[in-house]
Amino acid sequence: xxxxxxxxxxxxxxxxxxxxxxxxxxxxxxxxxxxxxxxxxxxxxxxxxxxxxxxxxxxxxxxxxxxxxxxxxxxxxxxxxxxxxxxxxxxxxxxxxxxxxxxxxxxxxxxxxxxxxxxxxxxxxxxxxxxxxxxxxxxxxxxxxxxxxxxxxxxxxxxxxxxxxxxxxxxxxxxxxxxxxxxxxxxxxxxxxxxxxxxxxxxxxxxxxxxxxxxxxxxxxxxxxxxxxxxxxxxxxxxxxxxxxxxxxxxxxxxxxxxxxxxxxxxxxxxxx
DNA sequence: CTCACAGCCTGTTTGC
DNA sequence: TGCAAACAGGCTGTGA
Numbered sequence: 001x002x003x004x005x006x007x008x009x010x011x012x013x014x015x016x017x018x019x020x021x022x023x024x025x026x027x028x029x030x031x032x033x034x035x036x037x038x039x040x041x042x043x044x045x046x047x048x049x050x051x052x053x054x055x056x057x058x059x060x061x062x063x064x065x066x067x068x069x070x071x072x073x074x075x076x077x078x079x080x081x082x083x084x085x086x087x088x089x090x091x092x093x094x095x096x097x098x099x100x101x102x103x104x105x106x107x108x109x110x111x112x113x114x115x116x117x118x119x120x121x122x123x124x125x126x127x128x129x130x131x132x133x134x135x136x137x138x139x140x141x142x143x144x145x146x147x148x149x150x151x152x153x154x155x156x157x158x159x160x161x162x163x164x165x166x167x168x169x170x171x172x173x174x175x176x177x178x179x180x181x182x183x184x185x186x187x188x189x190x191x192x193x194x195x196x197x198x199x200x201x202x203x204x205x206x207x208x209x210x211x212x213x214x215x216x217x218x219x220x221x222x223x224x225x226x227x228x229x230x231x232x233x234x235x236x237x238x239x240x241x242x243x244x245x246x247x248x249x250x251x252x253x254x255x256x257x258x259x260x261x262x263x264x265x266x267x268x269x270x271x272x273x
Numbered sequence: 274c275t276c277a278c279a280g281c282c283t284g285t286t287t288g289c
Numbered sequence: 290t291g292c293a294a295a296c297a298g299g300c301t302g303t304g305a
Contacts, residue, residue: 035282076299076300092283111281112283112286113298113300125301155275156276160277163299168279
């Protein structure tokens, strides 16, 4: 399961418990060829700086330093672990950020879709500047109005609309499918044909499914150091994602699967219209 | 501007 | 049984 907003937020909370105040000793890059090449001068730029805060924007983590900060994205297969400095690295470990007091932050990312980049002003970086509103931190009525306004005249599938980070930040394929199920809206419906009352239901559904997932992800927080950060999300009961051919939990009808914009999409033909 | 799709990438699943 | 093709999807760039 790819890291989505709840897992990134869970990771953020774990890092926020440990990293603030620590000083960057070095950065060891085992593989520069990630989503973008890791800049050659990155290590020198951040060595000696201390971590001020750990923030999140969409699925991006921002490690705020004395000057500027690091933008980190987990991509499809990335995970971050806090490990002791003498912990041997495993296959697919891509970089290790070494802090004072023997603590390190290590990126494990088999598919190399992750990203590590310095920005003098992370919040203004093009990677995060154009992201839409945060689904968990925007008042629901404002978010519903925003989505409705952005959808006017659009004929593309509402699921693809929800996955467009410039429309709303942090929603991936799994939660877009799940939120649409909870709201009773088929994923292939044209965005412009979603009614006002449905936007309200959808906004509430997005909020609920992300909070549910976050509550599950949070269960691993306590032993974050020893546990892969994603373990907690297995506890999220998926209603439709990956369940084509199985029964709808509400009415028993077979869940249908189709492809929208090249992505697996799932819905209950009876509960969703 | 909107939308669909290719490409990036590798571990896992599917199908012959 | 074994191996190749398909699949998984966040994000970007391209072209219609």
